[in-house]
Amino acid sequence: xxxxxxxxxxxxxxxxxxxxxxxxxxxxxxxxxxxxxxxxxxxxxxxxxxxxxxxxxxxxxxxxxxxxxxxxxxxxxxxxxxxxxxxxxxxxxxxxxxxxxxxxxxxxxxxxxxxxxxxxxxxxxxxxxxxxxxxxxxxxxxxxxxxxxxxxxxxxxxxxxxxxxxxxxxxxxxxxxxxxxxxxxxxxxxxxxxxxxxxxxxxxxxxxxxxxxxxxxxxxxxxxxxxxxxxxxxxxxxxxxxxxxxxxxxxxxxxxxxxxxxxxxxxxxxxxxxxxxxxxxxxxxxxxxxxxxxxxxxxxxxxxxxx
Numbered sequence: 001x002x003x004x005x006x007x008x009x010x011x012x013x014x015x016x017x018x019x020x021x022x023x024x025x026x027x028x029x030x031x032x033x034x035x036x037x038x039x040x041x042x043x044x045x046x047x048x049x050x051x052x053x054x055x056x057x058x059x060x061x062x063x064x065x066x067x068x069x070x071x072x073x074x075x076x077x078x079x080x081x082x083x084x085x086x087x088x089x090x091x092x093x094x095x096x097x098x099x100x101x102x103x104x105x106x107x108x109x110x111x112x113x114x115x116x117x118x119x120x121x122x123x124x125x126x127x128x129x130x131x132x133x134x135x136x137x138x139x140x141x142x143x144x145x146x147x148x149x150x151x152x153x154x155x156x157x158x159x160x161x162x163x164x165x166x167x168x169x170x171x172x173x174x175x176x177x178x179x180x181x182x183x184x185x186x187x188x189x190x191x192x193x194x195x196x197x198x199x200x201x202x203x204x205x206x207x208x209x210x211x212x213x214x215x216x217x218x219x220x221x222x223x224x225x226x227x228x229x230x231x232x233x234x235x236x237x238x239x240x241x242x243x244x245x246x247x248x249x250x251x252x253x254x255x256x257x258x259x260x261x262x263x264x265x266x267x268x269x270x271x272x273x274x275x276x277x278x279x280x281x282x283x284x285x286x287x288x289x290x291x292x293x294x295x296x297x298x299x300x301x302x303x304x305x306x307x
Contacts, residue, residue: 014171014194015204023190024305026246026298032284033242035291036235036274038085039160039183039207039252040092040116042078042107043125044099045070050126051163053218053254070256074104077259082110084268088275093287095121095160095183098147105151112152117287120144120179122162130165137167141177157289158183160207175202181292183207189238189247191295193306203292205248210234212252217263224258228266232273239282248291 028035045052048062055069085092094111096118101108111118122129123144129137141159149155159174160183174182175196181203182194192204209215211234216222222230231251238249258267278285299306 014196015192018192020189020245023245024302026302026305028246028284028286028294030281030284032282033246034239034282035246035248035284035286036278037248037250037285037287037291038090038092039095039119039250039288040078040081040085040111041095041121041160041252041254042074042100042111043070043095043097043121043162043254044074044103046124046126050124051128052126053214053256055218073254073256073259074100074107077255077257077264078107079110080259080261080264081253081255081267082114084264084271086114088271090271090275090278090285091116091287093117093119093158093289095119096148096156097121097124097162098144099124101147101151108152112154117158117289118148118152118154118156119183119288120148120156120159125162128163128165129161130167130170132167134167134169134173137170138173138177141173141179145178157181158205158292160184169197171202172197172200175200180296181205181288183250183288189241189249190245191248191291193295193299203295205288205291206250207288208250208252211250213254213257213263214252217257224260224263224266227263228270231267231270235274235277239277250288 047067052066052070054066056065059065094116096108129140145155158181159179164184166184171182171194183205185204186207186209188206193201194204196202211231216227235249238247241247258264277283
C-alpha cells in the first residue's frame with residue numbers, strides 16, 4: 001500500500017517549527033518573565049437550536065436543562081465572577097458573543113466599566129464559523145467588530161472563534177478585517193507571529209485548552225477542588241520555567257461552570273494565589289491585547305528577532 005503522503009505532510013504554512021529553548025530572549029513590562037491573563041468567556045445560545053455545552057445528556061429540542069444551565073452563567077455566575085475579579089483587582093479579557101447586546105447588555109457594560117478588554121467571540125456559540133464560505137465568514141468578523149465598536153466604544157483587537165472553529169482562511173480574514181491577534185491556536189507558550197496572505201501577519205497569543213474549565217470540568221469530569229489545584233500547579237511550574245524564557249499563561253473560564261458557588265469557592269483560592277504573586281511583582285497580570293501590543297512593539301524594535 002502506498003503512503004498517502006510519501007514525502008512531506010500537508011502544512012498550514014502560517015509559521016515554521018521553533019523549539020522554545022532556542023528563541024530570542026525578552027521581558028514583559030517591569031521585567032516580568034511570566035504574563036498571566038484571564039479569558040472570561042461570556043456567551044449566549046439560541047433556544048431550541050444550535051450548539052451548546054451540556055451538563056447533562058442532551059434532550060430533544062428545546063433542551064431546557066442544558067440551555068438553562070448555560071443561561072445561569074449570564075444571570076448569576078458572571079456577576080459572581082466579576083465580584084471576585086474586583087475583590088482581587090484582576091483585569092480580564094472578556095470574550096464576547098455579540099448576541100449578548102440583544103440579550104443582556106448590562107453584562108457587557110459591566111465589563112467595560114471595569115476596564116476589561118473586549119475580545120471578539122462570534123455572534124453566538126450556537127454556531128461554528130469554520131464551515132462557512134469566505135464571504136459569510138468575512139461578514140461575521142466585520143459585523144462583530146463594528147457592533148462592539150458601536151455598542152461599547154471599543155473595537156476588538158483580538159478574536160476567539162466560537163468552538164475555536166476555523167476555515168482555511170480565518171487568519172487571513174482576521175488580518176484583513178482589522179484584528180491584530182487570534183486566540184484560536186494552542187500550540188505554544190509564547191506569542192507567535194503567523195503569516196497571512198498578501199505578505200501580512202497576525203499574532204497568535206497562547207490560549208489554553210488544558211487550563212480551561214470546559215475540557216477539564218465538563219469533558220474530563222474534574223472536581224472544582226482539583227481544577228483549582230491544577231491552576232496553582234500550572235502557575236507555579238510556569239513561573240519556574242519562565243526564568244529561562246518569557247512565557248504566557250492563560251486561564252479560560254466560563255461563568256456557567258466556574259460561577260457555580262461551590263466551584264467559585266475553589267477558584268477564589270487559585271486566583272488569590274495568582275494575585276499574591278502579582279502583588280509581589282513576580283508576574284505581569286494583564287490581558288491578551290496588551291500581550292499582543294507588547295509583541296508588536298518588540299517586533300518593531302527588534303525586527304531581526306521577530307520576523
